[in-house]
Amino acid sequence: MNVLIDISLLGSAHYGPRYRTGIARTVENLIEQLEKTDACKLDLCAYNSVEQLIQTLDYVKSIPLHSEQRFCPPENYLVNRLVELATNIYPTAATVASSPRRRRIVSFFLKRLNLVYGTLNQDIVSQADIFHSTFYPLPSSLRSTASLRRFITIYDMIPVLYPGYFEHQINKNFTNILKNIRSDDWILAISESTKNDFCNYLGFDPSRVFVTPLAASEMFYRCTDTARNAEVRVKYGIPDGPYVLSLCTLEPRKNIDHTIRCFVQTIREQHIPDLNLVLVGTKGWDFDRIFAEITDAPELQRRIIVTGYLPDEDLASLYSQAMMFVYPSIYEGFGLPPLEAMKCGVPVITSNTSSLPEVVGNAGIMVTPDDVDALCHSFWQLYRDRPLREKMSALSLEQSRHFSWEKCAEKTVDAYRVSL
Numbered sequence: 001m002n003v004l005i006d007i008s009l010l011g012s013a014h015y016g017p018r019y020r021t022g023i024a025r026t027v028e029n030l031i032e033q034l035e036k037t038d039a040c041k042l043d044l045c046a047y048n049s050v051e052q053l054i055q056t057l058d059y060v061k062s063i064p065l066h067s068e069q070r071f072c073p074p075e076n077y078l079v080n081r082l083v084e085l086a087t088n089i090y091p092t093a094a095t096v097a098s099s100p101r102r103r104r105i106v107s108f109f110l111k112r113l114n115l116v117y118g119t120l121n122q123d124i125v126s127q128a129d130i131f132h133s134t135f136y137p138l139p140s141s142l143r144s145t146a147s148l149r150r151f152i153t154i155y156d157m158i159p160v161l162y163p164g165y166f167e168h169q170i171n172k173n174f175t176n177i178l179k180n181i182r183s184d185d186w187i188l189a190i191s192e193s194t195k196n197d198f199c200n201y202l203g204f205d206p207s208r209v210f211v212t213p214l215a216a217s218e219m220f221y222r223c224t225d226t227a228r229n230a231e232v233r234v235k236y237g238i239p240d241g242p243y244v245l246s247l248c249t250l251e252p253r254k255n256i257d258h259t260i261r262c263f264v265q266t267i268r269e270q271h272i273p274d275l276n277l278v279l280v281g282t283k284g285w286d287f288d289r290i291f292a293e294i295t296d297a298p299e300l301q302r303r304i305i306v307t308g309y310l311p312d313e314d315l316a317s318l319y320s321q322a323m324m325f326v327y328p329s330i331y332e333g334f335g336l337p338p339l340e341a342m343k344c345g346v347p348v349i350t351s352n353t354s355s356l357p358e359v360v361g362n363a364g365i366m367v368t369p370d371d372v373d374a375l376c377h378s379f380w381q382l383y384r385d386r387p388l389r390e391k392m393s394a395l396s397l398e399q400s401r402h403f404s405w406e407k408c409a410e411k412t413v414d415a416y417r418v419s420l
Contacts, residue, residue: 004128008046009135011056022336033409045072137180149419153188156333157197165253190334191355210415215403216343223320232317243276245322250287260293262375319344342396363399
């Protein structure tokens, strides 16, 4: 079967740290596995905007795995020529290092070009059996193609179930995604929890929604390279000694302020002399309260390390050296970071809500997201009980083996087949 799949998000992530999230990693791993299967032939596209098209073309050129794939261009010949021109100047003209004036000119040009972007190339669309949007709204231009099955991946329903956890524009964009879904479209949900929330909210037919659980990629493993581990610690200013690790976008839904409060309370009450807290992730929105919590504990500020964004190559080492991983998120569509931590053999503390019990199973400690006593007790319990840490480490590795990108791709292909 011929599958036309949108990878716009990978173009955005190629240029902007804010987009280098678990969803971007999900799309990249799924594409990699789908390209390995003989069940479908992939064509790639980026239809959401001209700027994302240019970003994605540059991304495709940088990834040998994708370089020989046929990329679906816009149908408008003039736009195509202008995109080719813009592609040559965009990498240098749109970066932070470029002058503000030059960036404004590029932005102005792309916005005008967007007005005449047109539709996807119909020659390629007409050959496709499946169109799969991995993030953005399904294009209305494809509704007239009766034989084309339209798929979209839904990662969570947070913007409509908990709108207070996102900026207005994100909520608006997600509402637009839902409005573009028709009753005869097909849905891929990344967890049973997400499927249930989606069907309940829209009254959608559950038989048209397929669960395709995610996985931690092969770049996550138990790193025992002493020299490498020491190098990573020095690089991010992490002192010798044990540390609690948290990895997520710094935003309210991830409950990081609660993590900091509980960490500080545990250190003070138990008089722990050497435990640190390492917070990894880019700043999201409304992150001020996170840094306010750190400021409110002046005697422990040096023991709370905020690294910002980390490149992929440093993550396995950072995970592997952690005494424990904490992720008391209020709501998740899946929860990749706990799975990544488990694949590195790290004991996990996470929430007992939404999809997280599906991911962690019996391998981790699960707490109610707002329960201060439970999280403080979990910190102290794991800190002082080495046999428990060793047992949970083994359970983490065992649980992580239930998930793989090969299985995710297989379930995706199975869903494609059912629709035909």
